[in-house]
Amino acid sequence: MDVAVAGFAYTVSVRQEFSESTDPERSARLVVELAHGLTGRPGRWRDRKSRTLEEALGVILGEIEARAVEDARRRQDEQRARAEREVRWQAAMDVAKERAVRSQLAEVLREEAGRWQEAAVLSAYCTALERRIGELDGAVDESALDSARRWLQWARGYVGSIDPLTRLAGMPHTREPTPEELKPYLRGWSPYGSERRDGR
Template sequence: MRDEVQEHRRSPTLCRKPIESGPHAVKIPHTQEIHGYRTHRGYEIKLVDIPAWRLAELTPLPVPARLTKPHAVVAALQKQPQPMGLTKPLQGRALRIIQTLIAATTAQGHKASLGTTEGAPPPHRRRKAPPHFSITAHGESVGFLVLQEQDRSEHVPTDKELADAKKHSWMRIPRFDYAPSSRLRFILRGGSPHRASEWADLPDRPLEEQLAEIVKEVGLRGEAAERLADQQAREVQQKRWEAAMQEAHAAYAHAYCVKQLGKQADTWYQARRLTEYVAAVGVHATTLPPGQERAEVEAWLAFADAHLQNLTESASAPKLPTPPKPSGDDLKPFLGHWSPYGPRSY
């Protein structure tokens, strides 16, 4: 009971029943379900949308009574005496199920390939065995490990085992006996699980009736991997664009400062030329007799001296300019193939 309570606290609960009973009961839409979570603030209940793939009606896949035109993977498995470590009565059924599975997935554009044919390892290691075949959907490889379920029964010690255990302290009598059953189990590896990662024969639902779910699972894992790859590609694109924008801003600021430096140099040369010119005009003014012409020249010299003083101060005290905020058009010359308005290329 304690374990059940702890599990209840860890996992969200799902509810498909009416929220309240009676004639005024509020029913949950068939496309939604209630999720309950225990948080540090208490117990939160939310109404969430059910994924579309869980609402889809799956068409059952008929399994042929015999193999007529097996897929290359199935044909390769047929050539081996016990490629999956199955008993002979069960191997034929397993191959027909695999044929149906591969036919349905290849019809959707997926590809099947052969895995290991070394047979099954000991029972305590069989789940760690490599897959017997793989189906690749949208670039995501999903491996299939085919196992034969074992029936467990209480072990009845023999007289020899009892005697050996009494004689040797290290002797351990097994608690259970295991025998191959007629049940199959498919274990899927690779990709992001959606519905499940294992399918097996059930008392009221054999594996043949679950093949449509397995085919859908392969497609879902492939689509999820494709979305993840697209998301990762977009993230890489975003980072590259941000780096290009950062470099473009730096290049724009540098170019702006270089341009201002040129202007400052031009101002300095202009001040030097004007200084010499004003000095020459001043000397000329001293040679003029008093009168209107000299007054006009002196008035012009007063204006020129004031202007020259401002120009000289500007040229003699340069400072690092602060570039204005660039527009998209300002950054285009420094971005190459990138757009200044988002992570895309021209």
């Protein structure tokens, strides 16, 4: 049978100690067993000449109550540990999100700096081409100069289109990082919840 105390159920079984015995005194002896579960506490009581099971009933019930107290404490400890783990996981997630967003912004910055460098090199080329056209004005065929001026005009337009500083740069928009983007910053935590560790 199960005995319930404070939401915990404890299985108690009663059986003959010597069920095969033909001796009526031996076959009348009973054993009460309380399933051990997670405890190393005593869990078996027998009829003895010095004490019957009826006399040990208070001890048995006391043992069930003691186990209920232990189990309640264990449950509270597990709930506290779970809550603490959740707090640590949330703190790790907050840091990971901050770092993943910083990584997004750094990537945008690197892309803009790359475009700016390219624009600066191409702009320097356009300036050099313009100077060269000025140097050769009247010394070469007008159609060649006209072609070079058209090329310079297109090149300056292109440089303006790729130069990120032709307009005032603003704070880029970021997006919510994906779980895969968070993993490198979580130090073993799973991005899917505090109960899981990365890779498990």
